[in-house]
Amino acid sequence: GNSVTQMEGPVTLSEEAFLTINCTYTATGYPSLFWYVQYPGEGLQLLLKATKADDKGSNKGFEATYRKETTSFHLEKGSVQVSDSAVYFCALSDSLADSWGKLQFGAGTQVVVTP
Amino acid sequence: DTAVSQTPKYLVTQMGNDKSIKCEQNLGHDTMYWYKQDSKKFLKIMFSYNNKELIINETVPNRFSPKSPDKAHLNLHINSLELGDSAVYFCASSQVPLGADTQYFGPGTRLTVL
Numbered sequence: 190g191n192s193v194t195q196m197e198g199p200v201t202l203s204e205e206a207f208l209t210i211n212c213t214y215t216a217t218g219y220p221s222l223f224w225y226v227q228y229p230g231e232g233l234q235l236l237l238k239a240t241k242a243d244d245k246g247s248n249k250g251f252e253a254t255y256r257k258e259t260t261s262f263h264l265e266k267g268s269v270q271v272s273d274s275a276v277y278f279c280a281l282s283d284s285l286a287d288s289w290g291k292l293q294f295g296a297g298t299q300v301v302v303t304p
Numbered sequence: 305d306t307a308v309s310q311t312p313k314y315l316v317t318q319m320g321n322d323k324s325i326k327c328e329q330n331l332g333h334d335t336m337y338w339y340k341q342d343s344k345k346f347l348k349i350m351f352s353y354n355n356k357e358l359i360i361n362e363t364v365p366n367r368f369s370p371k372s373p374d375k376a377h378l379n380l381h382i383n384s385l386e387l388g389d390s391a392v393y394f395c396a397s398s399q400v401p402l403g404a405d406t407q408y409f410g411p412g413t414r415l416t417v418l
Contacts, residue, residue: 221404232394232409240404276345282403289359290335290401294347
């Protein structure tokens with residue numbers, strides 16, 4: 190079956206530090222890959238996505254590249270701000286006809302950015 | 305102009321009670337979902353409806369019954385609540401039930417069963 194593995198948190202950083210959150214996946218079809226972010230007390234919102242191999246998703250200074258050869262979709266940001274403190278979820282949705290858009294999430298990585 | 309809304313935001317109830325959570329989306333989407341987030345933040349899909357028809361049912365206990373009166377609404381009714389049902393429940397919607405389509409999430413309903 191499909192699965193998503195992401196690094197455990199919490200990840201604690203100082204403002205302006207470089208952030209990487211590792212995410213690897215297993216899938217039977219050709220999945221689309223997503224990063225969602227959950228700010229404290231809120232629902233999830235899409236941060237970025239990539240729908241095929243070698244695609245790069247980017248938004249708000251965050252980037253992730255769909256690497257089929259390493260089955261990875263690592264999230265990076267060059268200079269984090271306190272406002273980036275949140276829980277980040279890597280997720281996949283398979284392309285198979287009967288997947289019906291079902292999102293499979295990783296366990297989430299809490300990121301804490303200190304001033 | 306909230307895209308996906310849920311009510312109530314908080315729900316505290318006793319074991320054995322029956323409760324409902326309502327979800328509405330004003331995005332014109334065809335597909336709606338319910339997810340459960342446990343205390344460790346792990347998210348798992350429960351149900352999905354497309355055009356009012358059930359398309360995903362992830363081996364959720366029969367005590368959980370989703371109902372979609374129209375494309376814009378997907379409600380979740382829970383019978384005989386148990387302690388293990390305590391969680392945050394998120395509603396989401398997408399234009400179509402395809403893998404590449406973005407899902408838009410509501411703010412969540414925190415259910416506490418005492």
